Each structure stands twice: as structure tokens, then as C-alpha cells.
């Protein structure tokens with residue numbers, strides 16, 4: 146299956162093929178996995194991974210896989226956020242509620258620090274997650290979000306990616 150797709154890509158355009166290959170060959174491990182799935186499954190709604198590290202300037206894609214979800218920063222400018230939990234000078238982000246399967250919201254993280262975010266419909270059901278950009282820092286450090294737990298920034302820095310199931314098993 147994968148092999149067939151690969152051959153087709155190369156065959157369709159030599160330039161496209163080489164672009165794909167160089168993209169895959171990047172040494173930075175975070176560059177190949179800057180994707181967060183937004184999922185409702187078995188009566189649970191969650192972001193997966195729940196903890197993710199990116200380098201400054203990295204773009205994360207939030208992909209609507211099942212259910213209705215948003216990716217919304219804990220920032221006081223958004224009605225549901227009790228407190229701001231992203232770095233002071235960082236640009237807040239809010240996808241709004243996405244209902245179409247496969248729809249994607251992208252945000253580029255330029256400011257270093259710790260970003261906690263939530264899903265508007267499932268905030269009180271603990272659909273929350275954390276992103277560390279470059280290094281931990283900002284108002285999210287030293288406490289957990291008001292709605293529940295996310296991986297610590299140190300865990301995220303150490304592992305790069307922390308899957309939802311892995312986190313749930315240990316918490």
C-alpha cells in the first residue's frame with residue numbers, strides 16, 4: 146500500500162517526488178509529526194498527541210478526525226478561558242468549532258514557551274492539551290490547566306510527543 150503510493154508520487158512528477166523525499170529526510174524529528182488529531186471515540190473526546198514539542202516557527206496541523214472540536218488557546222480574550230496559559234507575547238489561536246471530518250486548522254508557533262489549549266465543546270470533559278515551543282516558559286508553567294491534567298513540559302521536552310493513550314494509562 147505505502148509502496149504503491151510512493152511509486153505513484155515519483156512517477157507523477159520528478160520534482161514533486163524529490164520534494165517529498167527531502168521533506169521526509171529532515172533530521173528534526175518534530176518536523177514529521179506536527180499533527181494533532183481531534184477525536185471522539187468510545188465516549189471520550191481528546192487531542193492526540195496530548196503533549197507535543199515543536200521548534201519555534203513550527204506549524205501544527207489540528208485535524209478533525211471524529212466528533213466536533215476546536216483547538217483554542219487558554220487566553221483571556223476567549224470567553225471560556227479562565228486564565229491565560231500561553232506566553233505573554235504569543236499570538237492566541239482559536240480554530241472555532243470544526244464539524245467536517247478531515248478539516249484542518251493550522252497555526253504557526255513563533256514564540257518560545259508553553260501553550261495550553263482546549264476544545265470549546267469538551268473543555269469541561271477535560272479535552273485539553275499542551276504544546277511546548279522551543280523551551281518551557283510563561284504563565285502555564287508551575288500549574289495545570291483548571292480543567293484537568295496535561296503532560297508536564299519536561300515530559301514533553303524529553304519525549305517530543307506524548308500520545309493520549311500513553312498519558313491516560315499513567316495518570
Ligand SMILES: [Cu+2]
Nearest residue numbers: 190214264267
Ligand atoms: Cu472536542
